[in-house]
Amino acid sequence: MNISLEDELAAGMREHTADLRPSPDLLDRAARRNRRRTAGRAVGTGVFGLAAVVAVAMTALGGSPAAPTADPGPRSAPELLTVGMVSERAVAALAGDDVQHIVSTTTYRGTTEHGEWWFDRTTGDSRITHLSAPGGAATMDLWQLVRDDTLTMTQVFHQDRSFLRLDRALNGERPAGPAGGTPEELRAALRRGDGYTLVGPVDLDGRAVLHLRLDFEDGSDELWVDAETYRAVRRETVKHTPDGDALNRMDFAWQPRTAESLKPLAVTIPSGYTQRELPPVDGPV
CATH class of the missing domain: 2.50.20.10 (Lipoprotein localisation LolA/LolB/LppX)
Known part of the structure; x- marks a missing residue:
């Protein structure tokens, strides 16, 4: 069965939405599995595809990728407020x-x-x-x-x-x-x-x-x-x-x-x- 990186991340999101924070190794684990499955193939997810999936996953969960090394800068204004x-x-x-x-x-x-x-x-x-x-x-x-x-x-x-x-x-x-x-x-x-x-x-x-x-x-x-x-x-x-x-x-x-x-x-x-x-x-x- 061909499981893409997007599918792996989506499964991880569902697995960890109980506390609204992905496990620290979620992205790394998904990326390693995807590299093994797609080894030797000419077409992969690509940098922009991965970035889009990560952005959607982090926005939905309200979290951030594991161990950020750089200051993310000021947060944007909240949008879902009454x-x-x-x-x-x-x-x-x-x-x-x-x-x-x-x-x-x-x-x-x-x-x-x-x-x-x-x-x-x-x-x-x-x-x-x-x-x-x-x-x-x-x-x-x-x-x-x-x-x-x-x-x-x-x-x-x-x-x-x-x-x-x-x-x-x-x-x-x-x-x-x-x-x-x-x-x-x-x-x-x-x-x-x-x-x-x-x-x-x-x-x-x-x-x-x-x-x-x-x-x-x-x-x-x-x-x-x-x-x-x-x-x-x-x-x-x-x-x-x-x-x-x-x-x-x-x-x-x-x-x-x-x-x-x-x-x-x-x-x-x-x-x-x-x-x-x-x-x-x-x-x-």
């Missing part, structure tokens, strides 16, 4: 005490603003920086630090080299963080159930991500999450208005809470800046 599965894993990935860093772009009425936002989820401290352009010079910095139920706001204006400082009692409240991009807001959006649709695995600036999209009457809401860690990578919202579309894009980075990642949250007033006088107000601040 919106519910992606949302559940993305919500779980938002747990923790990471320092959140956001690069934002907002466009409305023909004007585009750029900024960065750092947010310490443990203390509620944050910093907002307005930029003249992506990666350009800062035009304004705003630090909001929480200490003993008091919010201290320090706003630095780089164009006229001045700054303001104001304290406000929190009365048990907590600063909300970056609007539209806080972990709480991202979790709430992801828990909307069947609101999003899974557009599919895509490449985002060389990174494998999963793309979720929600269309509503006057706009859209899109989320991209890392295909391996399920961390939020980007959120983009569009709202249709009589004056044109308002677009807000936020690119996320999540950094372990270390002395280095907390450095941007330390208030820094450049030398030579003068403090502005607060305008008079009626009643309590």
Whole structure:
């Protein structure tokens, strides 16, 4: 009976699907038997035929050939996922005490603003920086630090080299963080159930991500999450208005809470800046 290499591998696959992993010597054993059976014949399976069989076998089993010697490189985005599965894993990935860093772009009425936002989820401290352009010079910095139920706001204006400082009692409240991009807001959006649709695995600036999209009457809401860690990578919202579309894009980075990642949250007033006088107000601040 003439049994080909394909038949040998298929038999091996059926034999080992109980634990979804082929035995280490499956491919080697099948190849040796096939060489003996086909010795002296002019036509064989060929390199491409063997490669195709191995690829199908490994994809079906979820395993890999025995004893790989080279790094297989980054894995491609999962393909057989539902919106519910992606949302559940993305919500779980938002747990923790990471320092959140956001690069934002907002466009409305023909004007585009750029900024960065750092947010310490443990203390509620944050910093907002307005930029003249992506990666350009800062035009304004705003630090909001929480200490003993008091919010201290320090706003630095780089164009006229001045700054303001104001304290406000929190009365048990907590600063909300970056609007539209806080972990709480991202979790709430992801828990909307069947609101999003899974557009599919895509490449985002060389990174494998999963793309979720929600269309509503006057706009859209899109989320991209890392295909391996399920961390939020980007959120983009569009709202249709009589004056044109308002677009807000936020690119996320999540950094372990270390002395280095907390450095941007330390208030820094450049030398030579003068403090502005607060305008008079009626009643309590």
